[in-house]
Amino acid sequence: MSTPSSAGTSGSADLLFVEADVVTLDPSRPRASAVAVAGGVVVDVGGDEVAQRWRGSRTEVVPLRGAALTPGWVDGHSHPVGSLTMSAGADLTGVRTLGQLRDALARLARENTDGWVQGWGLMPDVFPGGVPRADLVDDVLGGPDGGALCLLRMADAHSALASTSLLRAAGVDGPRRFASTAEVVCDDSPDGPRPTGFLLEWDAMLLVDHLAPRAPDADLRKRLHALLGDMAAQGLVGAHVMDGDASSLGLLARTEDDDDLPLRLRVAPFCMPGVDDDGIAELIAWQSRVGRRWGVAGVKFMIDGTIDGGTAWLEHPDVKGESTASYWRDPQAYARAVRALDAAGVPTVTHAIGDRGVGFVLDVLEPLGPPAAADGSGSHGQRRAPHRLEHLETLPDHLVARIGASGITASMQPTHCSHFVAADGSDNWSQRLGPERAGHGWRIRDLLQAGALVVLGSDWPVANYDARAIMAAAQLRRPVEDDDAAPVRPDQAISGAAALAGYTRGPALAVGDASRGAIRVGAVADLTAVGVDPTTAPPADLAAAPVVMTVVGGRPVHRTL
Template identity: 80%
Template sequence: MSAGASGTSTADLLLVDADVVTLDPAQPRARAVAVSRGVVVDVGGDEVARRWRGARTEVVPLGGAALTPGWVDGHSHPVGSLTMSAGADLTAVRTLDQLRERLAQLARTSTDGWVQGWGLVPDVFPGGVPRADLVDDALGASDGDGGARAFLRMADVHSALVSTSLLRAAGIDGPRRFPSASEVVCDPDGTPTGFLLEWDAMALAERLAPALPDAQLRSRLRSLLDGMAAQGLVGAQVMDGDAASLDLLDRLEGDGDLPLRLRVAPFCMPGVDDDALAQLVAWQERTGRRWRVAGVKLMIDGTIDGGTAWLDHADANGESTGSYWRDPQAYARAVRALDAAGVPTVTHAIGDGGVRFVLDVLEPLGPPGAPDGPPGRRAAHRLEHLETLPDDLVTRIGRSGITASMQPTHCSNFVAADGSDNWSVRLGPERAGHGWRVRDLLESGALVVLGSDWPVADFDVRSIMAAAQLRRPVEDDDAAPVGPDQAISAAAALAGFTRAPALAAGDAARGVIRVGAAADLTAVGADPTTAPPADLAAAPVLLTVVGGTPVHRAV
């Protein structure tokens, strides 16, 4: 802070005429906030401006808009989305005829013989089973030969449909064995169908895709992050990463400050050895001005839609019966090694069997700073997604101190209340009825972080908070809610994007507006704690402030 003429301190930024939702129990509401050197220095009424205004103070009147702690997406893939969302957006495709028509158009206009797309739901295909022979001719193939090379990523981003032409170009001519439970899906005679399950299998074909020039990568990532800031995000907890993506962040920050903070947890995949674990630990020292590595991401299973989740009992297709790690104990050894080095882990765990196994591994490790635990780990270990949970697992998570991370729009936007969607059919009514138990986890005492899982679902926090309250898409008034008993309050939804991500990161100075807190703030045209969900979803984001600096403004 700087000194004024009278010797009193002045602020760098004053936000006035605001409806301040502080999330501080000691002072729940206020009218003005003063910021100096990236920190909140005063919260109160009109007297704040009188005390802190100086000749160089930037004063932003908010016209009665709500000012909240800055919104943080608790599970996102902004860097990974550069490849995960490559090509055409297929999220609106709902029938096989629509898909074939779109692919034919893309093939006709392709300049390099490639067609890429993302966001494709399995319900498009008969029986929810993607096959290349259903689309090859639309891509220009004749008698099963030729045509554009197509790589179409499914909505779960854990699987892809590739054309027969790409299978041949990649030399994929039969089943393969991987360190993970990835699979080249084949007909009974051993002929690949074109459906590739999980990361190792997809990599066989994806490695041939045209690479973007570095300047274009940086431009796309900058544009994406700017778009996130424009929707009120001050940060994202990034659930993937490798050497290339960390280097990209370094180069991007060389072009100028990032518009939001990124907390990155690089991947630890099956087959990891001691040297790779040591590299993951060493990466915890990597940091930029607004990004840092903090944690490691693992996956104990895949997805219910793809039949690669780990359920206590097989799904309706006889699938989803085991771990993504062929040896689950290798996962356990990796987690214990990372914990011993003080590194918090986040584990993708969707099925009840996977969640149960991960809890067995994590519970003995204890909370951060446990007297009998390793030194250095600031944050709790985390469970990501948690799509179907019986009562006993809800109770265990609540008492464990392990963070639960969930994505409300996965439920509201991809599941049908009548159980007709692929996810529900595979699980059956009982397990589908235990889906996305956000409210029950909160009531069990669990810390629940909310997020988007971009690019699986959109990162618009307003719509996600609305969906968490409605259990249906906010834009579809006619849709029946999915599991309405699991709807949460508006206040709980806001906490899931503010205070919860901060506490999950072991950072008590964020996610709240009070003196001494980091000045990461979001101003929106409707109070997220009182506005009807539809009004919140439509309200403009007026200001986004990161470290006391406005990074987006519409006032």
């Protein structure tokens, strides 16, 4: 039972949750039935006595009738602003065969009168050998000469297929060299290398992406606000945004000028190969850019690409002889950029999928020292900024141990495993890696047991952002909606409590924020109320449970009560 001294002083609360199953994630008091909120922070946690102390004439009393109240859920890896472009056009996530794709593109070419066809979420598995080619779809778009301009963004968000007509419109007629190892994939022909339409990684995709139609700014602001509102309706109080540039930061600011954002966004803008000292200085300066519910706090790197696209950085080539190099032509330039940012106190997050890429990033980060404590305490020699590794798709034992000992956060996306990989190894990802390395995939449980801080997220729009389904997938290692699906590496399943921590305490500790991630006196009142206890409910029940209320800074942003 809480006491007046633990609550500070009694008074009139703004919000008073009663009849609740409070999952506090505070070891000093794991459970409670009432929570009082005033001035945007939690002022009391306990039982019936909380209501007696804090009920006032202006207090809104919220009877949860047994629903669970947890710390607010935070998506640890998301692209809400980038998704406005990354998910432009038709949703192709359900396409499973080349025939289905051709039918869909033929229909879209007939329906779209502006001469453009866009789609997103396409799996490479629909093409023979998992290799996308424009000549397999050009005819249904009207042919390479005068046909619809078509850009299909692949599910990994690191590659795209451009129609031959689009390549010609963009003047892409052969290979290009970039600061990164991005590639315009080409066939050999008597006349020289000829682009196939498959574009690997960001620099190559930008060659055609800039031609795609863009929605008016007012529409983008409206779509962004609606997207964030739906995220809040599914229980999210915040997201760690893993991309950004001057344009997207401006869009965020203008959207918030229209109205408060429904949830908090912590943005890590991109640092790409080829960055110079001025670029690093600009990224450091951007750390002061903040709004009411958004702010720049970190920098995003990519040390490699994807296994599906053959652009990850592996210790040994995949079965096609690919995934052999860093995304940075000079990996030491990446190292210098990270060290410069660390010296300025700027956190970094690095996309690292292949085992060689993960090992290289650890080589860079480990000498910087252990992370500072979330409460600001610590010893001499601790680095200024917390750093993170994103994705970590295939890890041998020695890398699991290194991550666990390093204090570097492991950011994982359970549905990448449960929804994009087949237990029988028949998918493109598994085929490229081979059984041994595929067997080292998405080792969430092993990382936790090694002592790593694990943050969970969606990687929206690569996968859906519904935290309930993601926490369920982390426990099941298969889609919660498919009872017949075999689990992928079920030995890596985690508990409901660990999954909830990955959406609450994990994201807070990863950014050194001791004021969030638990329900205790003095904590910021970012809260999620859901119909079942996420730590004990069967995963299917959690996935189907209603989100009763989402509270950001003491203000309800979604409610069904």
